Amino acid sequence: MIDLPDDSIAFRSADASDGTGIAALHTASWRHAYRGILPDSYLDGAIAAERLELWKKRLSPSGRNRRLILLAEASRGLAGFVCLLLDEEPEWGACLDNLHVRPDIHGRGLGRRLFAEAARWLRSMEPGWPLHLWVFEANQAARGFYDRFKGDVVARQIKRMPGGVDIASLRYVWRDVEMLANRLTGRPAA
Numbered sequence: 264m265i266d267l268p269d270d271s272i273a274f275r276s277a278d279a280s281d282g283t284g285i286a287a288l289h290t291a292s293w294r295h296a297y298r299g300i301l302p303d304s305y306l307d308g309a310i311a312a313e314r315l316e317l318w319k320k321r322l323s324p325s326g327r328n329r330r331l332i333l334l335a336e337a338s339r340g341l342a343g344f345v346c347l348l349l350d351e352e353p354e355w356g357a358c359l360d361n362l363h364v365r366p367d368i369h370g371r372g373l374g375r376r377l378f379a380e381a382a383r384w385l386r387s388m389e390p391g392w393p394l395h396l397w398v399f400e401a402n403q404a405a406r407g408f409y410d411r412f413k414g415d416v417v418a419r420q421i422k423r424m425p426g427g428v429d430i431a432s433l434r435y436v437w438r439d440v441e442m443l444a445n446r447l448t449g450r451p452a453a
């Protein structure tokens with residue numbers, strides 16, 4: 264598949280007016296990626312209102328923690344977003360809490376670019392920090408993406424998820440974010 268042309272995507276930080284758009288993409292992405300993992304009753308029901316509440320809260324003035332919420336916009340609107348939190352389990356470094364690309368443009372290089380922007384931002388904010396995330400064990404597609412960039416799986420935990428189900432998640436860690444950034448941008452590792 265051909266990557267999206269670089270100049271077809273613009274990146275910008277989210278502001279308070281972006282909650283509805285981010286929640287809509289987040290909902291569509293979960294419906295696509297988590298079908299068969301989270302209950303249909305949740306994916307077809309409460310998820311939309313729940314995601315909207317989450318993003319309104321996160322983008323409100325009181326929700327401003329140390330974090331990056333970066334949007335990727337195409338001519339047809341929001342194409343993806345990434346959210347990186349600095350103070351969520353900081354003993355593991357920064358937490359990549361969300362990385363979502365619009366389902367109809369998966370596999371065209373945007374996930375890599377968003378991940379690269381997040382790694383670049385982390386290096387500017389907290390040089391030397393590692394990066395970690397949790398991914399559902401059953402989310403084979405996302406795990407394929409994270410494996411491609413050589414994340415280490417360091418833990419497995421059963422967690423109670425939205426929708427009321429207990430699901431196994433894996434913690435991925437990149438201890439050397441400079442090396443990760445090089446991999447993401449295609450530069451040879453130092």
Ligand SMILES: CC(C)(COP(=O)(O)OP(=O)(O)OC[C@H]1O[C@@H](n2cnc3c(N)ncnc32)[C@H](O)[C@@H]1OP(=O)(O)O)[C@@H](O)C(=O)NCCC(=O)NCCS
Nearest residue numbers: 296363364369370371372373374375398404405407408411
């Ligand atoms: C995971 C996700 C962000 C990846 O973004 P994407 O734009 O589809 O991925 P890219 O096109 O940037 O892929 C980058 C590289 O990863 C590889 N890759 C992507 N998906 C893969 C998969 N399922 N298996 C193996 N490799 C994969 C690509 O082949 C590409 O490798 P290359 O550089 O050698 O060509 C996207 O598919 C997504 O939004 N998924 C649903 C939401 C989700 O599960 N998010 C993660 C929650 S923890």
